[in-house]
Amino acid sequence: xxxxxxxxxxxxxxxxxxxxxxxxxxxxxxxxxxxxxxxxxxxxxxxxxxxxxxxxxxxxxxxxxxxxxxxxxxxxxxxxxxxxxxxxxxxxxxxxxxxxxxxxxxxxxxxxxxxxxxxxxxxxxxxxxxxxxxxxxxxxxxxxxxxxxxxxxxxxxxxxxxxxxxxxxxxxxxxxxxxxxxxxxxxxxxxxxxxxxxxxxxxxxxxxxxxxxxxxxxxxxxxxxxxxxxxxxxxxxxxxxxxxxxxxxxxxxxxxxxxxxxxxxxxxxxxxxxxxxxxxxxxxxxxxxxxxxxxxxxx
Numbered sequence: 001x002x003x004x005x006x007x008x009x010x011x012x013x014x015x016x017x018x019x020x021x022x023x024x025x026x027x028x029x030x031x032x033x034x035x036x037x038x039x040x041x042x043x044x045x046x047x048x049x050x051x052x053x054x055x056x057x058x059x060x061x062x063x064x065x066x067x068x069x070x071x072x073x074x075x076x077x078x079x080x081x082x083x084x085x086x087x088x089x090x091x092x093x094x095x096x097x098x099x100x101x102x103x104x105x106x107x108x109x110x111x112x113x114x115x116x117x118x119x120x121x122x123x124x125x126x127x128x129x130x131x132x133x134x135x136x137x138x139x140x141x142x143x144x145x146x147x148x149x150x151x152x153x154x155x156x157x158x159x160x161x162x163x164x165x166x167x168x169x170x171x172x173x174x175x176x177x178x179x180x181x182x183x184x185x186x187x188x189x190x191x192x193x194x195x196x197x198x199x200x201x202x203x204x205x206x207x208x209x210x211x212x213x214x215x216x217x218x219x220x221x222x223x224x225x226x227x228x229x230x231x232x233x234x235x236x237x238x239x240x241x242x243x244x245x246x247x248x249x250x251x252x253x254x255x256x257x258x259x260x261x262x263x264x265x266x267x268x269x270x271x272x273x274x275x276x277x278x279x280x281x282x283x284x285x286x287x288x289x290x291x292x293x294x295x296x297x298x299x
Contacts, residue, residue: 110183
């Protein structure tokens with residue numbers, strides 16, 4: 001029997017430390033399932049594991065892409081499944097850790113096939129979004145794919161753009177590709193979810209943002225200010241610094257917003273994960289209980 005042990009949970013809760021302990025216990029390697037830690041240029045704002053943590057256990061999918069590369073959950077699924085075949089040929093256990101719900105679902109359940117989007121089409125849509133705003137995208141989507149229009153978050157331009165890209169690329173509604181069928185896997189998945197008192201978690205997040213600022217998040221973000229329109233940089237921690245650099249508000253306000261938006265992100269992560277009844281929930285401090293649970297489950 002081959003196993004994929006998934007350690008998931010909201011930002012700042014302690015997934016990295018636990019994943020290393022579990023990987024050591026099982027003699028496993030670690031796959032990072034973080035949609036931003038894959039970018040080699042971003043380290044401080046994405047909370048990449050410390051060098052001593054990376055050297056303690058072999059990690060995959062950290063710093064293996066550039067912010068200039070096009071990447072998505074579908075490509076992640078494809079590359080991780082290929083890697084899992086190689087790792088499982090040598091060992092029974094692999095640990096995957098992260099908080100990117102869509103990326104986790106892509107590996108565990110599989111996501112619907114989507115065609116590769118022409119780069120000129122993508123650039124044209126982005127240009128129209130910048131020129132005419134989100135309302136233009138909404139009108140186009142409602143005309144091309146009324147079914148997806150009914151369920152998409154109409155405040156999220158990324159989701160709307162995805163629907164438009166596929167509809168225009170294929171001539172078929174994006175909703176027709178969303179078959180939602182679970183793909184067969186050659187391994188058994190065990191999901192460990194981490195949760196704690198909300199106020200304690202929020203305090204941890206606030207402290208982590210302060211630590212990022214002390215370590216040089218401002219300087220890191222400055223390097224990429226001219227590329228701020230890239231989707232890879234459309235993420236909490238960088239967006240707020242870019243707005244500060246644009247003169248929209250003070251640095252103090254930017255830090256306050258990073259903390260607030262990180263807390264909101266953690267709340268959304270938990271809402272996403274709580275939909276899955278197969279996740280086994282623990283407090284991160286209960287390391288011995290988690291190891292005992294895994295030992296009993298796989299013995």
